[in-house]
Amino acid sequence: MSMLYDYKLPPYARALGMNIDGAEDGVPIITMPFSDNVIGRPGFLHGGAMAGLLEIAAMASLYAALDKRGQKYSVKQVNVTVDFMRGGANHMSYAIGKVNRLGRQLANVEAEIWQEDRKRIICAAQMHYMVKLEE
Amino acid sequence: MSNTQPPIPKWFPKDGKFDIEIIQKGFNSYGHTKFLGMDYVDSGDDWLELSIDWREELVADEQSGIMASAAIISLLDNATSLAIFKKMGTFKPQATMDMRVDYLRASPKGARVYGRGECYKLTSKIAFMRGIAHNGDMDDPIAHVTGTFIQTSLSQFMTGMAK
Numbered sequence: 001m002s003m004l005y006d007y008k009l010p011p012y013a014r015a016l017g018m019n020i021d022g023a024e025d026g027v028p029i030i031t032m033p034f035s036d037n038v039i040g041r042p043g044f045l046h047g048g049a050m051a052g053l054l055e056i057a058a059m060a061s062l063y064a065a066l067d068k069r070g071q072k073y074s075v076k077q078v079n080v081t082v083d084f085m086r087g088g089a090n091h092m093s094y095a096i097g098k099v100n101r102l103g104r105q106l107a108n109v110e111a112e113i114w115q116e117d118r119k120r121i122i123c124a125a126q127m128h129y130m131v132k133l134e135e
Numbered sequence: 136m137s138n139t140q141p142p143i144p145k146w147f148p149k150d151g152k153f154d155i156e157i158i159q160k161g162f163n164s165y166g167h168t169k170f171l172g173m174d175y176v177d178s179g180d181d182w183l184e185l186s187i188d189w190r191e192e193l194v195a196d197e198q199s200g201i202m203a204s205a206a207i208i209s210l211l212d213n214a215t216s217l218a219i220f221k222k223m224g225t226f227k228p229q230a231t232m233d234m235r236v237d238y239l240r241a242s243p244k245g246a247r248v249y250g251r252g253e254c255y256k257l258t259s260k261i262a263f264m265r266g267i268a269h270n271g272d273m274d275d276p277i278a279h280v281t282g283t284f285i286q287t288s289l290s291q292f293m294t295g296m297a298k
Contacts, residue, residue: 012203015170015192039166046167047231048209055205077204081235 007063013056016049020060024096027064030057032093045088047123050113053095054125055080058111061097062129065107071133075107078128086122091115093122107131151227153220162217171209181222182253185214189245200244204278207248207268208236211280215252215264219284222254222262227286229262234282242277246270252280260286 009018013030016038021031032038032053040046059075066073097111107129112121159175162168171193176184187193187210195203212231220226242248251273252266261283268278 010195010203011191011197012193012195012206036166037170040168042166046209046212047234048171048205048212049167051208051212051234052203052205055203055208077238079235079237080204080208081233082208083233084231087230 007060009056012052016052018053018056021094027096027098028057028060030060030095032095034088034090034092043090045093047082047084050084050088050093050123051080051082051125053093053113054082054097054111054123055127057095057113058097058109058125058127061099061111062102062107062109062131065099065102066131073131074134076130076132078130080125080127082123082125084123086120088113088122089115094118102131105130105132151225153224153226155221158217158220162213167209168213171206173210173213176249178218178221181218181255182251183214183218183221184249184251185210185217186247186249188247189242194244199241202242202246202248204236204238207238207242207250207278208234208280210248210250211236211252211266211268211278213252214250215254215266215280215282216284218252218266219254219257219262219264222257228288229284229286232261232283232285234280237279239276239278242268242270248277262286 017033017035019031020028022029038045038049093113093115095113097109099109101108109127112124114121163173171187173185173187176186193203193206194200250268254262254264256263265281267276269276
């Protein structure tokens with residue numbers, strides 16, 4: 001994916017078993033296996049772990065979009081709104097981000113999680129990021 | 136779903152009474168709360184505070200060492216959901232419906248993070264919550280959260296069909 005940014009998953013994501021696995025329309029798909037580290041109530045994903053997966057997927061999509069500009073930017077997250085729609089069961093989770101608007105200083109990004117069925121979204125989020133061209 | 140019914144956690148009160156001592160001992164004994172190393176700090180009638188220690192595995196950026204924002208979401212999710220039980224005085228299964236988190240500043244390398252959740256309104260089905268994350272000084276918050284939880288039945292809670 002990103003050549004300019006050489007995006008690597010942060011330690012938090014690696015500790016939860018997240019991985020970059022393929023892409024949809026050039027946007028990386030992030031996976032997260034079901035494991036003890038991500039369980040909330042017994043048998044289901046913790047809401048915070050789902051939010052974490054969404055944040056990583058959103059960030060990866062933003063870096064992919066910034067990469068196309070050919071200039072290096074620093075990125076700072078401003079906020080996130082997460083909607084929990086279904087319990088995350090004992091399956092592999094997949095997440096992808098979508099950059100809805102990328103301006104000179106602001107990015108509006110959304111992300112979603114599915115498990116066995118690509119069309120059955122279990123959790124989604126919207127994020128705002130400040131982006132700044134590095135000197 | 137074919138998977139077998141997961142075991143009910145030990146801290147899950149059989150009489151439905153919310154006992155802060157049981158929570159103190161048990162809520163971080165497994166799963167994601169154990170991974171994050173969440174600790175109980177303090178509570179009042181309608182609020183509850185938890186904390187997590189900084190460690191390498193929880194950082195968002197190896198160079199700066201700042202804490203991953205998602206770890207702070209998890210902390211606030213748990214602190215607010217326990218604050219709702221505290222206000223109700225009973226343990227009723229509930230699911231997070233939505234959360235909005237504003238990141239006011241980064242949580243620096245090495246700093247312990249506190250998450251204080253408050254339930255400011257309860258209706259028959261919905262609990263409205265808010266909270267902040269900080270590094271020890273509540274006047275200098277890291278993040279601010281608002282959100283809602285919806286009450287579910289025990290069977291819904293155990294099967295994930297909350298909504």
